[in-house]
Amino acid sequence: MAGSDLVMYENEFQKIDEELQKLHQQANATVVFLVDKNGQLIASAGDTHDIDTTSLASLTAGNIAATGGIARLLGEKEFTILFHEGEKDNIHISLIGQRVILVVIFDQRSSLGLVRLRVKKTSEALTKLFEDITSKAEKEKSEGKAADSPFAEISDEDIDNLFK
Amino acid sequence: MSFINYSSREINCKIVYYGPGLCGKTTNLQFIYKKTNPEQKGKLISLATETERTLFFDFLPLALGDIRGFKVRFHLYTVPGQVFYAASRKLILKGVDGVIFVADSQIERMEANMESLEDLKINLAEQGYAIEKLPYAVQYNKRDLSNVAPLEEMNKLLNANGVQWFEAVAPTGTGVFETLKSVAKQVLLELKKHY
Numbered sequence A: 001m002a003g004s005d006l007v008m009y010e011n012e013f014q015k016i017d018e019e020l021q022k023l024h025q026q027a028n029a030t031v032v033f034l035v036d037k038n039g040q041l042i043a044s045a046g047d048t049h050d051i052d053t054t055s056l057a058s059l060t061a062g063n064i065a066a067t068g069g070i071a072r073l074l075g076e077k078e079f080t081i082l083f084h085e086g087e088k089d090n091i092h093i094s095l096i097g098q099r100v101i102l103v104v105i106f107d108q109r110s111s112l113g114l115v116r117l118r119v120k121k122t123s124e125a126l127t128k129l130f131e132d133i134t135s136k137a138e139k140e141k142s143e144g145k146a147a148d149s150p151f152a153e154i155s156d157e158d159i160d161n162l163f164k
Numbered sequence B: 001m002s003f004i005n006y007s008s009r010e011i012n013c014k015i016v017y018y019g020p021g022l023c024g025k026t027t028n029l030q031f032i033y034k035k036t037n038p039e040q041k042g043k044l045i046s047l048a049t050e051t052e053r054t055l056f057f058d059f060l061p062l063a064l065g066d067i068r069g070f071k072v073r074f075h076l077y078t079v080p081g082q083v084f085y086a087a088s089r090k091l092i093l094k095g096v097d098g099v100i101f102v103a104d105s106q107i108e109r110m111e112a113n114m115e116s117l118e119d120l121k122i123n124l125a126e127q128g129y130a131i132e133k134l135p136y137a138v139q140y141n142k143r144d145l146s147n148v149a150p151l152e153e154m155n156k157l158l159n160a161n162g163v164q165w166f167e168a169v170a171p172t173g174t175g176v177f178e179t180l181k182s183v184a185k186q187v188l189l190e191l192k193k194h195y
Helices: A010-026 A053-073 A112-143 A156-162 B025-035 B083-092 B107-126 B151-158 B176-194
Strands: A006-008 A031-036 A041-046 A081-085 A090-096 A100-106 B003-005 B010-018 B045-048 B054-067 B070-078 B098-104 B136-141 B165-167
Touching: A006 A010, A006 A112, A010 A031, A010 A041, A010 A112, A031 A053, A041 A053, A053 A081, A053 A090, A053 A100, A053 B045, A053 B054, A053 B083, A090 A112, A100 A112, A156 B054, A156 B176, B010 B025, B010 B176, B025 B054, B025 B070, B025 B098, B025 B136, B025 B176, B054 B083, B070 B176, B083 B107, B098 B107, B098 B151, B098 B176, B107 B151, B136 B151, B136 B176, B165 B176
Parallel strands: A006 B003, B010 B070, B010 B098, B098 B136, B136 B165
Antiparallel strands: A031 A041, A031 A100, A081 A090, A090 A100, B003 B010, B045 B054, B054 B070
């Protein structure tokens, strides 16, 4: 398969979660999301109760993909920041390390300037974290299967059961 | 590209429905949506034009159940089939784990089927995928119509590699889950190979 799968373990997940919680608090944001470029939600912070997070993740990735397509048509590599302003809520979307998308939703209790500032700091931390995750995954792959891989023992029966 | 989260014990995979305009990709998703328990599915999102033609993509998250304590989620996407949406189709194929090619069985759509299949191969190759190596199945849709091409001919034109294929009538659901199951199974077995 082209590209590599994203494998996340408890330890890394916690670190990512901490970064998002910090951003959520410091940027005074309503909600903060981290989305894979392929549209899968990785983590979130804040009150996500009223938000369909799965759809939001997929649409955000579509948005970034479409904007990336436009960028390339114009000879740009990528537009790394998108900002949508609404009547009450605003959404700030930024691409991190070419791999993941950081989404910050905020209202009048915060400001674009504050969000941009805080996002920049979080971006740096997350870039580092994802580099670690990638190198760890590659290392484990080259050393053989991950210790408690749930896949090694998947049987046809397991899969058939999913469709009952 | 699957996303395996050991922390929340989830596996997320992406399956894309590909095929020419009006072949029934969205109808496949609509049927799956209709027939799935509410707790297993998310919203069906359709980014469509006013005339209900897919503009960017349809999206349906599906939670199938557990395998070895891991929640298995499939994200189903369709591409816009119309020829001039080529740029959008490329984007949706990014990070795909499995592809379902939906062919329109009507004789007069055979050329459109072949063109779309060629387009799929080119777009996959651009991202370093080869159709022979990807979890993949073919669905011959609209088998209930009177002007359909014989299956042998469709297999010859659209399934040179002899992958699994299914006859379907998407609005009534014939073949819909069978096709999805085939590719979902291949995706999971592929994961098994790698991890």
